[in-house]
Amino acid sequence: MQDLLPTPIESTLLAANSQARIRHGFFTRKGGVSHGIYAGLNVGLGSKDDRTQVLENRRRVSAHFGQPLERLATVNQVHSADVVTIDGAYAGERPAADALVTSTPGIVLGVLAADCGPILFSDAKNGVIGAAHAGWKGALGGIAENTIEAMIALGAERREITACLGPSIAQASYEVGPEFVTRFLDEDESFAEFFTPSKKPAHFMFDLPALTTRRLLKAGVRAENLGIDTYPDAEHFFSYRRTTHAGEPDYGRQISAIAIMEE
Known part of the structure; x- marks a missing residue:
């Protein structure tokens, strides 16, 4: 499991x-x-893993972008729709939020996930990037749209923004109860299309990636879904739901990251 x-x-x-x-x-x-x-x-960092090992793992991610650990910016993810703007004064803060944007070269924006949807955003023409953590609460609350608006505030143009939803739990692995469905239908009855009946009475299979992708496209940006399900692939991905079903005491998190390269 440990490649170089x-x-x-x-x-x-x-x-x-x-x-x-x-x-x-x-x-x-x-x-x-x-x-x-x-x-x-x-x-x-919120796992019970050895902190020294977690920091080394994060250093390796930063090094992939040619940056030291100190230039990897992440947030304390709280399943919100809140976005923070990072600039050259970044000093390692991890505010409570679920997305980051920047126009500063050399800063690596990262979001963590273990079933929730990581979204990376880029406007290469205007030099603005973003990264968002979209669980069901964030997706419903508008984290994708808020990230786009924060990028525009930095000089991005909506028509120039591209976004990609990375590995996340797929509909085949995401069973939910009736009260969960009600939350979504109370927000928008058209969200019914993202739920199909499961084999368990009064339960449904939820297509979070499809909801997230639709909201990105509706927001006017170009969007791609990698279509990779984190739940069944224990070799490559951590999964909160898989860990829960297995009765394991804790779980790891993978990261998705993006940076404007320094010249």
Whole structure:
């Protein structure tokens, strides 16, 4: 499980529009130094993993972008729709929020996930990037739209923004109860299309990636969904739901990151 270096998955859409100015990657759990249930590239400071190993894993992610650990910006993710703007004065703060944007070269924006949807955003023309953590609460609350608006405030143009949803739990792995569905239908009855009946009475299978992708497209940006389900692939991805079903005491987190490269 411990490769020498992490090798992230890339989005063809983001890569095609990067103009070699912006680098990104959806990192798997491969390529880290953690052990046991955290084996591999666990970057979760909130996990019970050895902090020294977590920091080394995060350093490896930063190094992929040619930056030291201190230039990796993450937030204390609280399943909100809140976005923070990072600039050259960044000094390691981790405010309570679920997305980050910047126009400053050399800062690596990272969001953590273990089933929730990591979204990376890029406007290569205007040099603005973003990263968002979209669980069901964030997706419902508008984290994707808020990230786009924060990028526009930094000089991005909506028509120039591309976004990619990385590895996240897919509909086939995401069973929910009736009260969960009610939350969504109370917000918008059209959200019914993202739920199909499961084999369990009064339960449904929820398509979070489809909801997230639709909201991105509706917001007027180009969007791609990698279509990778974190739940069944224990070799490559941590999964909160898989850990819960297995009765394990804790779980690791993978990271998705993006940076404007320094000249």
